[in-house]
Amino acid sequence: MRVFICGFGTVGQGFCEVLAARRQFLIDRYGEPVTVVGAMDSKTYAYNPNGFDPLELVSVKQGTGRVGTETYQDSVEVLSGAEFDILVEVSPTDVKTGGAGLRNIEYALGNGKDVITVNKGPLALKFRHLIDLAESNGCCLRFEGSVGGAMPIINLCRDNLAGERIESIRGIFNGTCNFILSKMDTGQPFEQVLKEAQQMGYAETDPTNDIEGYDSACKVVILANAVFGRDVTFNDVRITGITSITEDAISLAASHNMVIRLIGEVSESKLEVGPRLVPRGHPLGISGTLNTAQILSDLAGPVTVTGRGAGRIETASAILSDLISIMDERARRR
Template identity: 35%
Template sequence: MKSEKNIRIALLGFGPVNRSFTEILADKGEGLYQRYGARLMVTAAVDSTGGALDVEGLDPGRLVKAKGFGSVAGYPEKGQTGLQGLDALARSEADIVLEATTVSMQDGEPGMSHVRAALSLGKHVVLANKGPLVRAYQALQSLAQDHQVSIKFSATLGGSLPTYNIGVRDLAGCTINRVDAILNGTSHYILSSMNSGVTYEEALAEAQRLEIAERDPTLDVEGWDAANKLVILANSILNVPATLDDIERIGITHLKPSDLPLTMLGTATRNDDGGYTLAVRPERLPEDHLLAALPPLSMGIVFHTDLVGPLAMTVNERGPKPTAAAMLRDVLEIAATGR
């Protein structure tokens, strides 16, 4: 076993992802300590109603139980109704902040303020929330560098897919000529169903029944979620300072049976000047494309480079736990390297 290292964690947002992260700690915390020498301690957790705070560590199982009764503010003795994220952050003594509040693409809030405050206080940040990165990727990276901390975001690039690690580390030295990506599971499920003869309305209703589509599916079916992920991918892997305005975006709600079969695809195509053309739109894939037979409940990505590949990764996942596992991956990397 490695020497003991206590890693204090603040959980901002206690929806499905951070709740699943906490469940993982309850189930595997001791095993993670034995394997990695890092004792992961939750010192603050905040949801929309309030929070719980204890710099000596909150019990993960009791946090999950309190949330099951309505809010982490119901945590015995340490719960506080009305506790806000910024207050909890300042008092948590956290080394790492896990930000997974509800996404606001208009201004990135409240996640943007949480991330800026955490970095300014010298705390590492792990994100499942795409909003701050889409709105201010370059500025947040500069802020992290100024305070000698890291901002990590594996979970924003396709759940548990190791998109960032492959694109940056494992393809180091390669020129990426094209990226093809199916990074929104909802639109992929709906289009896969439509390709089999189901109407859009029927496919959406089934996706909502399976809880893979929101009551308002606009972000998914109009391509906004995939475009958000493509912005992050372009900035972080392709070194292109892209924004949503740089992406051609076409949704799937207008499609007719005669248009099919199609796949909702995000693409980044390298231009002669070294820049990239970015798009999210329904496309007809050739039968030999590595994503052509991707199952309905899956996501996947293909890197086309000058030296390696095409290199494809796919994942079949449902529920928030794989996304929480991606956050855990980032936390353990920070614990091991300090960055």
């Protein structure tokens, strides 16, 4: 199986490390190795039909700042000159236009390649179009890592809960906000905790995307489209961030044995992100940088999943999960 990786930042490199660590496992399971034949960062690419040592690619990137020696203008041109079976699209997300990621995914699906992505932009903007493209070309589009990182949710709903009527999903989809809010539980004010989050690398210098709820909104859109079969985009979400949460609000909640968390909510009719009261001890009342989601369905009742929403290897593990699911599917079709 030949893989082309678009985007060679943290996640792309993490995926190479995961592939190296699971090389023998994949050979044992499928009778053939998974080979990285190509990798592309924002300016350069490397392509070799015989495959690269994935750790060598990581080491080149870390040493030179570039994954390859060839430069390019048009990523699709690079892809169309390469032979591969699966595109792993993990380039930086662009929620306004979908960016190069959208064009890469469109190219791959349009040419019968399976796609695994964690790139939220294309999924939040053009979900229905991409799913239709995958179906009409008989290939798979998988995106487990796009919501909640290593927290299993998309494939869980599709496979394990296939017989359920899922009524709603409510969850914490942004670890930065959850870190801030749960630190505020201990009496610290918003501004101070935000600074701490920035110092620890949990929040970016411009934290808008996280604290205004935009990142959570992307995830809610993906769930609405993937799990509820809706056809919505980022602009359809009612979003409230956490910047106006005061210490007073937190202590008032605490006096009722509650905590405040930034909750994304999605159902057939709902599409919201905003601060909500959660009882202490409730599965959604977790602290720290974790992500969590409560799936409410008619038979199973509430099922909650919790996991690391980000991280080099954690996100790559979700890509591995999608890769295994695609390769299982291919093995059965033979």
